[in-house]
Structure formats: C-alpha cells, structure tokens
Amino acid sequence: MKRYFDTGNRAITEGAILAGCKVFAGYPITPATEIAENMSRRLPEVGGYYVQAEDEMTGMHIAVGASLGGLKTMTATSGPGYILYADPYGWALGCEIPIVVVNAQRVGPVSGITGAPGQGEFYIARYPTHGGNAETIVLAPNSVQEAFSLTVEAFYLSERFRMPVTVLADQLVTDGWETLELPETREEIEKMGLRFKEREICRGPVFYPFTDQLDVPPVVMGHNTGGTCSDWTPTDEGYDTEEVEWAHKHSYRLINKVRNNKEVIRRYEEHFMDDDPDVVLVAYGSPSRVMISCVKKAREEGLKVGCIRPISLWPFLDDLYHRKTNYLVVELNYDGQLVREVQRCVPTGSNVHFFGKCGELPSVAEMLLQIKQILNGEPLVRSDNWEWEAW
Amino acid sequence: MDYLANKYLRPRKIPSTACSGCGLGQVHKKTVKAIDELGLGVEDVVWGTGIGCAGRQTFATWKGDNFAGTHGRVYAIASGLRIALPPDKKIICTVGDGDSFGIGFLNLLHCARRNVDMTVVVCDNLGYMSTGGQYGWTTPLGVKTDSSPYGTYESNFMQEGQDVLNILKDAGATFLARHTSLQGQEAVESIKKAILNKGFSLVHVIYPCVTNFSDRALGTRKPIAMYNWIKERTYGLHDRVPENEMCFRTGIYHDASNTRQEFSARLLEFTREIQRRAR
Numbered sequence A: 001m002k003r004y005f006d007t008g009n010r011a012i013t014e015g016a017i018l019a020g021c022k023v024f025a026g027y028p029i030t031p032a033t034e035i036a037e038n039m040s041r042r043l044p045e046v047g048g049y050y051v052q053a054e055d056e057m058t059g060m061h062i063a064v065g066a067s068l069g070g071l072k073t074m075t076a077t078s079g080p081g082y083i084l085y086a087d088p089y090g091w092a093l094g095c096e097i098p099i100v101v102v103n104a105q106r107v108g109p110v111s112g113i114t115g116a117p118g119q120g121e122f123y124i125a126r127y128p129t130h131g132g133n134a135e136t137i138v139l140a141p142n143s144v145q146e147a148f149s150l151t152v153e154a155f156y157l158s159e160r161f162r163m164p165v166t167v168l169a170d171q172l173v174t175d176g177w178e179t180l181e182l183p184e185t186r187e188e189i190e191k192m193g194l195r196f197k198e199r200e201i202c203r204g205p206v207f208y209p210f211t212d213q214l215d216v217p218p219v220v221m222g223h224n225t226g227g228t229c230s231d232w233t234p235t236d237e238g239y240d241t242e243e244v245e246w247a248h249k250h251s252y253r254l255i256n257k258v259r260n261n262k263e264v265i266r267r268y269e270e271h272f273m274d275d276d277p278d279v280v281l282v283a284y285g286s287p288s289r290v291m292i293s294c295v296k297k298a299r300e301e302g303l304k305v306g307c308i309r310p311i312s313l314w315p316f317l318d319d320l321y322h323r324k325t326n327y328l329v330v331e332l333n334y335d336g337q338l339v340r341e342v343q344r345c346v347p348t349g350s351n352v353h354f355f356g357k358c359g360e361l362p363s364v365a366e367m368l369l370q371i372k373q374i375l376n377g378e379p380l381v382r383s384d385n386w387e388w389e390a391w
Numbered sequence B: 001m002d003y004l005a006n007k008y009l010r011p012r013k014i015p016s017t018a019c020s021g022c023g024l025g026q027v028h029k030k031t032v033k034a035i036d037e038l039g040l041g042v043e044d045v046v047w048g049t050g051i052g053c054a055g056r057q058t059f060a061t062w063k064g065d066n067f068a069g070t071h072g073r074v075y076a077i078a079s080g081l082r083i084a085l086p087p088d089k090k091i092i093c094t095v096g097d098g099d100s101f102g103i104g105f106l107n108l109l110h111c112a113r114r115n116v117d118m119t120v121v122v123c124d125n126l127g128y129m130s131t132g133g134q135y136g137w138t139t140p141l142g143v144k145t146d147s148s149p150y151g152t153y154e155s156n157f158m159q160e161g162q163d164v165l166n167i168l169k170d171a172g173a174t175f176l177a178r179h180t181s182l183q184g185q186e187a188v189e190s191i192k193k194a195i196l197n198k199g200f201s202l203v204h205v206i207y208p209c210v211t212n213f214s215d216r217a218l219g220t221r222k223p224i225a226m227y228n229w230i231k232e233r234t235y236g237l238h239d240r241v242p243e244n245e246m247c248f249r250t251g252i253y254h255d256a257s258n259t260r261q262e263f264s265a266r267l268l269e270f271t272r273e274i275q276r277r278a279r
C-alpha cells in the first residue's frame, strides 16, 4: 500500500486507471478540471488516450463513442457541464453503453460559485436526460479515499449493468486534500474490496434480450458482429421501430435491470442506529462527515441520536428510513432535495426536518443546536428569519 | 442496386421507408457503389447515421456494424469510436444537411480540425424535410417552406463567399466535394477518394425531396419537376453562372488527401512516445 496526501481529483484518476479506463474525454471546468489534467498526464503512461473536447456534451459523446469501440471510458465535470451531458447520457442509457461520469458538485444555480461545494444535482443525477423510462445509478463519496474506491466500483457497475454510472461528488471531496492509500498488490486490492469487470462484446444476433438480467455484454462496433445501436426505440436486434410494443420491452429492460438488481448497487453506512434514536440525521457527501462527528458529540452528551449516510443514492434505498421518528436531513443546498425522498419513505407520524447550507459546510455546533431544538419540540434555529422548514 | 444490395445491405431494410421518388436512394447507392468499387467488404466499414430523412432511412441498412447518434452528434461519437477502432476500419456516415451544417456543425468543424479519419456523406434535401419541410442552412434564398411561407430571408451556407465547404477547408478538412444525386460516376469517384483519404472527408450531395421541399418550393410533387429544377441549377466548379442565379457548384473543392496525419494515428503515436519515455 502506498500512502499519499492528495486530492479527490487525484483519487478519482487513480481509481479510473486501476479499473482499466483507457479514454477520458471532457472539458475543463472548476472544480473537476484537475481530473482532466491528471488524466491527461496518467492515461498516456498506461497506453490510454486523453481528448479535450469542444464542450461537455461532445466530451461525453466522444467518451461514449470510444466505449462503443470497446474501451472503458470516463468523463468528469460539475453542474454546468453535467446538464450538457443530458444528450449523450440519454444516448448511452438507451444504447446501453458503459461509461463512468463524475460530477463534482458546486454552488448553483447556473455558474453559481465555482470553487465552493454544493449538492444541487441530486435529482438531475436521477433524471440526467429526457424521456424517462430508465433507472439510473449514482454513487456519492464523502472522502478522498472513497472517491478512489467508488470510481473503481462505478466502472464495475457500468460494465455489469451496461450503462452510465455517475459518481456524484462535491467540491470538498474533489478539491479536498486527505490521506489516500493506493493498493499495489493483488492482495491489497482484494482487501479493499474492490470489484472489477472486463469489457465483453455482444456477439448477437439478439443484442439486448427482453430481460432484466445483468452481464449481457454491450454492443461493440468494429468486430463485424452486425451490431446496431441507435437513439431510436430498438427491437431486440437493434433495428429502429415506432412500435409501442418494443418501446415497452426496451423500457422494461432499462428500468428492471436496475430495479431488480438493487442489491448489487446497495451501499450505505449507519451510526448509533441500534437503540431507536429520537433523532436520525441523514446526509450524503461531504456534509455527512460533519454529521457523523455531530452524532458522536450528541451521544457524548447523552442524546439518543443516530445517522444514516446513503452511499448509493440512486436507486434510492427506501428501506433505510423505516423507523417512525424525527429525521433531520442535512444538505448543501437551500431548496432541499434529498429531504424530499426521505419524506416519501418515512412511516406516517414521522417528522422530517431540513437543514440546508450551501458553499460551506454546516458546523457540528450548528447541527447540534438543531437536534436540541427538535428534541425540545421547538422550531429549528434560523439566523435570518428565512423559513427553512418550508422545503 | 440488386447486386450491391445483396452484397452489402440488409434485406429487411431495403427498400427503405423513404417516400417513393425520393432522391436519397441515389446518394445511398453511390456510397455503396464507391465502397464496392474500392473492393471493401462488409467487415471493413462501420456505418454511422444521424437524425432526419438521411439518417433514419439509411440506419441499419448496412450488413455490418451500424450506429445512429442523436441529432448532430454522430461526428463526436465517431471521433471516440475512431480511437478504439483498428486504423484500417472505415467509418462512413450518411447524414442530413440539418444534422451536419446546423445542429452538428461545431462537432463537424472540430472533426475537420482534428482531421479525424471518417467519411461524411451529407445527403442534402435542402432543409428539414422529415419534420414536414422547414428551411435549413442550405435552402436557397427566397424559397418557400412551411417555416418560410414568404420565402427564406436568411443567407445560407452555399452562397458565394460563405460556402460551408470553404469553412471546412479552412478548419482543416482534407477532402471536400459537392455533387448532386443526379450526377453519375463522377460523384461515385469523389466518394471513393473521400474514403481513401485517411483523414476527415466530406462529400456534400444535394438530392431531390419530392414530397415536402418540392411541394412548397415548386408547388408540385411531380418528381420530374424537382429533378429538373436541380439539374438546371447544377454547374461545374469553374463554369460561368449567369449573374444572380442560384446554383449548385459541383466538383472536388479540396483534395489534400493523406497530407496531414490523422487524429487517432497521431494520438496513438503520441501515447506510444509518452509510454516509451516513462519506461
């Protein structure tokens, strides 16, 4: 094992290289630029290719195109670029082509604040393109080390499910400096629990059967398999069709290959959840780090508080929120996104509260104050008379 | 077409669903004929298509590998694919004028700049015809379409001084030609040259849309009227054209075939060099 002091951007690069990524195509954007820079340095060393595209949409299309040629590929961006991915994301989802997409979330809307963390793309990551009729896979790291391991995992899942997988990070995770341990031997890789899958090639003649099963190889061009893929609704052989019957079958596959195999994706962490806590905190990404510290502090003070950190965000882990209690969802946005899903999942009679900040992390003290207000049955503390609870 | 169709195209996709009398089949046939005359097999070509009449009607007609991109994006996808494919595989794309000169133009320009090895055959029906007939970027000035009921007022990409092929030439394309689908072997020869260029080639072929363009612009759906309309306006590159007459200037605009290193070859060489240095 080699120890470094480095950024999440570096971790993501090394995760991709270890997973066998051979092409990176993207467009410079804060705070994901360093991923592109690192890839431009590292890829040629391992026989890979870096392409700087004319915009983010093109970057992802080039990456998906290279994946269609049989190479593992990645692209990385932040919010303003992620929205431009809508077109290639949809194409890759519909054609069922593997690719890893990194989003280092910053403050929005629009260009917002470039070098500060936000969590505004929770729902966009679920619905990264138009048209519906598909499930998506999203993983959210909260540390430099996890940015590494989840990038490896994203490649694994994208190959098994033959689809794009988003690593939804935030600026603090990608720009933040922390200890990064990189495995050097097979044993170390195994000890870290990393999973890998090589690219396989669909040999036809039926390309994507009407099934929810995993490990059906994706279409790859250039092997004269007669492979076909398109933006249209495909028949099982990949021909374009206008018939609803095929649209139904295609959607069934796109939706159920994810829904019926959720266990493969499922990842979360819980702390102090064994004694039916009076307040359960929920957060993902960098605010979850503060949340975990806060819960430990609360326990020291004798408060019955626990926390849940979803790591695989989508498909959403509904069952984690089965307790009837008070919830406090902490996010790096002011509008409240994750909180809506938590509200959807909790049993009736639960109280769901929202504490949002953006561009900076909430402090342990701030969070603790909110917990105490909830325990006292009082409204959350506001600094500027903004009725936050009205998410 | 029978010999060519049997050899290269999928029976279930031929004849295509294009309107009867449409000139698209002529462009399609010329492309397949060029492939055949070069002695290429089904396995040598990966066929890409875009959106619109040209894209939809030619998608998955090729017996080998086929892909269809979203609108305007086939050039970007092909650029990525080019990196992954062996250098001897040809990428041939049949696309429309809206796909290439409109929504996909930025990508097209950068493919020219990078000199990505692919052959783009622009099958130009002079506007957006699969959506019913709206004007596009090569629709001649003053022509009526459903979105220009009083005639188009905007200048276009085939006008003197702003020809799209000149723009592509300046961007770095290494083979450029323009024809009409009514021309014969000379168009096939251009497509052959385009395919033989290891670099970015584009052949612009104007063809008659007898259903929508002809109906609004000429007031008739009689194929002969539309075919003649194109024929009368077809000139060679150096022919004298009567003043103020709208025309299609045909011929090889630019042939710098194999003079500049192709994108993926350059990338491969670059990567090998870095690897060598790293060792």
Ligand code: SF4
Binding pocket: B017, B018, B019, B021, B022, B023, B024, B053, B125, B129, B130, B208, B209, B210, B211, B212, B213
């Ligand atoms: S609408 Fe025009 S271009 Fe399209 S298939 Fe019909 S005739 Fe051909």
